[in-house]
Amino acid sequence: MAEQQLAGMRVDYRTEGFDVDMLAPTWHEQLTAWLAEAEEAGVVEANAMVLATAGEDGRPSSRTVLCKGLDERGVVFYTNYTSAKSRDLRQTRYASATFPWYLQHRQVHVRGMVEMVSAAETRAYWSSRPRGSQLGAWASAQSVVVRDRRVLDDGLAAVTQRFDEQPVPVPQHWGGWRIVPEEVEFWQGRTNRMHDRLRFVVNGHDRSWTVRRLAP
Numbered sequence: 001m002a003e004q005q006l007a008g009m010r011v012d013y014r015t016e017g018f019d020v021d022m023l024a025p026t027w028h029e030q031l032t033a034w035l036a037e038a039e040e041a042g043v044v045e046a047n048a049m050v051l052a053t054a055g056e057d058g059r060p061s062s063r064t065v066l067c068k069g070l071d072e073r074g075v076v077f078y079t080n081y082t083s084a085k086s087r088d089l090r091q092t093r094y095a096s097a098t099f100p101w102y103l104q105h106r107q108v109h110v111r112g113m114v115e116m117v118s119a120a121e122t123r124a125y126w127s128s129r130p131r132g133s134q135l136g137a138w139a140s141a142q143s144v145v146v147r148d149r150r151v152l153d154d155g156l157a158a159v160t161q162r163f164d165e166q167p168v169p170v171p172q173h174w175g176g177w178r179i180v181p182e183e184v185e186f187w188q189g190r191t192n193r194m195h196d197r198l199r200f201v202v203n204g205h206d207r208s209w210t211v212r213r214l215a216p
């Protein structure tokens with residue numbers, strides 16, 4: 001695309017303001033409300049979030065994952081524990097996730113330490129997944145280089161045969177990560193690029209939360 005065309009691409013965000021007195025009492029109630037509103041507004045995959053991690057070398061990488069749990073403890077997603085992202089998370093124990101709701105001129109950042117979710121919690125979510133997704137988790141060594149598509153198709157055929165009609169158990173290499181937030185920022189686009197940014201920040205000593213407004 002021509003540079004001129006890119007330079008001309010902009011949307012003026014004529015949305016209502018967002019102020020401290022409009023916030024829910026907690027970050028997770030506010031995020032739950034905005035998630036529901038995104039879904040209602042017709043955002044595709046409203047629970048998709050861009051997850052950023054960094055390894056020991058400090059180089060960041062990002063990719064999309066689906067938020068599958070949200071409560072006062074944090075934000076949960078499920079993945080392969082041997083993937084590139086899981087290797088990063090084991091090394092640095094820190095992640096950032098962004099919900100990009102462009103349709104509503106909104107985004108939310110969640111940043112904090114990560115922990116593995118309990119085996120029981122992983123099992124509960126696993127059992128809600130379609131069988132095809134369960135088999136896929138067995139068949140794919142996520143983030144590993146493969147020769148061609150056939151390797152994947154053959155892998156899926158092999159696990160399909162292996163489990164036959166049996167229930168598919170949770171693989172050892174698969175489960176959830178929870179981001180335990182230290183800060184959660186709610187961003188609402190406004191006109192003239194004077195956006196509203198309200199950030200919940202945790203106080204380290206007593207785990208209470210403070211809300212701060214940031215300049216856009």
Ligand SMILES: Cc1cc2nc3c(=O)[nH]c(=O)nc-3n(C[C@H](O)[C@H](O)[C@H](O)COP(=O)(O)O)c2cc1C
Nearest residue numbers: 045048063064065066078079080083084085086143
């Ligand atoms: C909309 C969308 C949702 C996704 N959800 C997940 C997910 O929940 N878990 C997951 O492991 N990968 C998910 N992926 C694939 C990841 O973006 C990524 O390709 C994969 O996890 C490998 O990442 P890694 O090699 O950096 O570890 C999703 C991709 C898209 C586009």
